[in-house]
Amino acid sequence: MPDRAGEWKAKKLSFNDHPEDQYTIRYRDPIKAIESLFQDPENAKHLIYVPKKIYADKTKENRIFNEMWTGQWWHVLQVNSHFIF
Secondary structure (H helix, E strand, O other): HHHOOOHOOEEEEOOOOEEEEEEEEEEHHHHHHHHHHOOOOHHHHHHHOOOOEEEEOOOOOOOEEEOHHHOHHHHHHHHHHOOOO
């Protein structure tokens, strides 16, 4: 993840059943990380913004579901305009 994804942060984590055991969690702001991925020109060819239906062959009898953008729910959201965020 490039530096533009924001600075690394760290927090200590422990659980009530074993408070003496502490764990260090390192993380970045997920919004900044996602923004950095979308801003990188190298990623442009891999980003999908619209749903697509993929079929096994020209008969279109067998639909392939293998990525988020091939799912039925994305198609439903695109056609139902009342799902505007």
